[in-house]
Amino acid sequence: MTTVAHILKSKPEQQVYTTTPATSVYDAVKLMSDRNVGALVVVDEGKVVGMFTERDYARKIVLMARSSKDTPVRDIMSAPVLYVSPKQTNEECMALMTENRLRHLPVMEGGRLMGLISIGDLVKDIISEQKFIIRQLEHYIAGDIA
Numbered sequence: 001m002t003t004v005a006h007i008l009k010s011k012p013e014q015q016v017y018t019t020t021p022a023t024s025v026y027d028a029v030k031l032m033s034d035r036n037v038g039a040l041v042v043v044d045e046g047k048v049v050g051m052f053t054e055r056d057y058a059r060k061i062v063l064m065a066r067s068s069k070d071t072p073v074r075d076i077m078s079a080p081v082l083y084v085s086p087k088q089t090n091e092e093c094m095a096l097m098t099e100n101r102l103r104h105l106p107v108m109e110g111g112r113l114m115g116l117i118s119i120g121d122l123v124k125d126i127i128s129e130q131k132f133i134i135r136q137l138e139h140y141i142a143g144d145i146a
């Protein structure tokens with residue numbers, strides 16, 4: 001079982017993309033598009049206060065016919081935020097995401113934002129862990145038979 005710390009290290013980039021509650025939804029979506037990510041952590045005076053995701057945009061702007069330029073992130077962000085610590089396991093994160101229908105989890109340690117993991121990061125990690133176990137078992141079986 002791998003840890004969140006391990007998953008974060010294997011991401012190509014360590015930077016966490018954030019926005020503020022007062023930023024317009026338009027500017028936040030532009031940042032998501034520029035950085036090719038599906039979520040932003042909402043930070044106010046150094047504190048994590050919400051998550052803003054493509055789902056929030058689709059459901060609370062598009063479907064409700066609101067203007068993204070006139071709506072601040074605070075009006076449609078999701079809060080309170082569920083987060084994980086670097087020591088938690090990939091399985092714990094997957095359970096949290098499944099039970100709460102989340103695709104992104106901020107990683108916090110001692111009140112500090114350390115990173116963010118997405119469902120894609122978890123799936124990639126779990127697949128590579130399973131490939132490793134299969135290889136080990138294949139070696140074991142081959143050694144056993146020979």
Ligand SMILES: NC(=O)c1ccc[n+]([C@@H]2O[C@H](COP(=O)([O-])OP(=O)(O)OC[C@H]3O[C@@H](n4cnc5c(N)ncnc54)[C@H](O)[C@@H]3O)[C@@H](O)[C@H]2O)c1
Nearest residue numbers: 015016017018037038039040041116117118119120121124
């Ligand atoms: N092959 C890979 O390495 C890999 C890893 C993750 C996702 N993906 C693919 O990307 C697509 C979408 O992925 P997703 O649904 O997991 O969500 P996503 O598009 O939000 O995440 C894509 C990547 O961006 C990172 N990311 C997202 N928001 C971030 C933020 N605010 N700050 C820093 N990093 C952030 C995630 O951790 C993930 O590594 C899927 O098709 C998935 O398969 C591929």
